[in-house]
Amino acid sequence: MNGSPLTRFGTGWLLVLPFLALVVALFLGPIANILWLSVTDPEPGLGNYAALVTSDNLAGILWTTIRICVITTAFSVVLGYSIAYAMVHVAQGSRNRMLGLLLVSFWISVLVRTFSWLMLLGRKGLVNETLLGIGLIAQPIEFMRNELGVLIGMVHYMIPYAVLPLLASMQNIDTRVLAASRSLGATGTQTFWRIYLPLTKPGLVAAALLVFILSLGFYVTPAILGGGKVLMVAEYISVQILVTLRWGTAAMLAALMLFGVLALLFVMSRFMKLSTVFGGAKA
């Protein structure tokens, strides 16, 4: 680590070169293929992209997708923030147990979770039957098989993804800063809003980006919990590839998602250093 920055850079590149070549061959190649498909199938030109403007159907699907992803991100990050906050403020033993539970949740397949929600909140699920039984409601509440169901399922799945970057960011905060704030006369609330929250901003952005990007590709949960009425872009792409053979449309939507995410990262990079967001929190 004591060479000049340039040689360090050079050796580093040499080390990753084989993997870089692998990534280019196995990752960029297919992506180029997809991009090519989006301007050549069914006929050469930008017809697939023009359909974005001319087709109400596509616009509707994109709008549904973005709406659901934004709401999911908002809820996941807020709930994830409180969980992470609790985790850094409990004793070490409890924190380890909480982290254990959080990580275990990654092992549970998305299908199992989806069907569990149906059993809990479905029309004849545990919650509705109980509420009906004690006479609190006359009609079952429609939690599932609609957009609300999709949101419940997605937020539940995404919370752990929001917690991890937030936790990393909170653990790196120098708590003496908070003590200093209190000793200078700020109340607890003021310290939180003016000191703690701004210090966790990189974690917040990382969590929001991660959750939003993962949500964009969600397929199983909307397909099942939406009862067929909540069509998101991932499911639509799959239908266009497998059933209707509109590979050009599917490739166009895939390209749109890719560039959408890249554009998002670019916009973010204008406001803050992405390196602090992704991992390099300890500047």
Next chain:
Amino acid sequence: MHDKQFMREAAQEGAKAFKEGRMDRRTFLVLCGMAGIATQAVIAGDAEAAANEIVMWNWGGQSEECHGKAIGDPFTAETGMPLKFDTSGPLQGKIKEMVDSGNVTADVCDADLFDAVALGPSGHLEPIDYDIVSKDRTLPQYALEHGVSIILYGYAFVYDTEAYGDNPPKNWADFFDTAKFPGKRSLYKWANGALEGALLADGVAKDALYPLDMDRALAKIKSIKDDSLYWGSGSEAHSMVVNGEVSMGMIWQNRGRNIEMDTDGRYKLVMNEALAMPGAYIVPKGNPAGREAVMKFIATAQSVPSQLTLLGCLGMTPSNPEAFAQIPEDQQPYAITSAMNIDGIVYNDPTWWGENGGDAVNAFLEAIS
């Protein structure tokens, strides 16, 4: 191009030798390596599939056991070729991808007849050889150039006897009438059958269904949209009904049979106006076992004993008219072509669906989402 062809053949010959024990595993893999065939492709069965066997591409579950018993056993007894399975589901896009990639690993797909219409003209399928396969052993309208119907499945519906005990629904008109029959409905998400049901409910005559009047069908679908859920798989359709999410559910008729049995008759299947769908065998272009072998396999599947075994095992209805009269008593209520049901059913037009299916599915998705 020729080199590639040669290498493929070298690998296939090697696979045969490997199968028969004339070549050890290591030599075979070296050969594959030289031929530029990824080990994964070998394991998946490209070269392997050539080694004197038929690979059926189907949907997994019980179908493996049932197809093995009904068609595989007699076929192996006759030809010595075993039947193997790829259970990843031969959707149109996957068949197209497989043929386009030049790495064809399946010999016969358990698909829909409309797939034959959609993929045949673009050169993705082998034509059916009607010197080996019999046109008389299927319904006359279901022996097409690139596919032949082996079984029939159907879109029917089940209803909750506790909700409509005294005045049960009898046809699609009742299914779409939420005023007379209040309660939730479930329909197939990918348009098939749902469009026909909607048009029949709207008063279109059985023999005047095709070409489908999409606007009229979608208007009818939308009229009950607030009361409808849509399923994408048989198990989802099943659970929507037995978990009480809907009071009437459109369903594949063999699933309907299972629901009646599982719930001791609480839910009842209505076969009147059931839509008969031709399930077909289609052959990807350049299938590894060769065209003749797979045509013999398809011919075996047409035999009456094979057809009746599939009916007993999977609830798939025979398409061979010789078998209609031999449908056993206990299967009569659920079989599409039984004497009991055959007059009430409506036949799907695979040519319309093959040519217009893509647009129809997208329009349907737009209407329900």
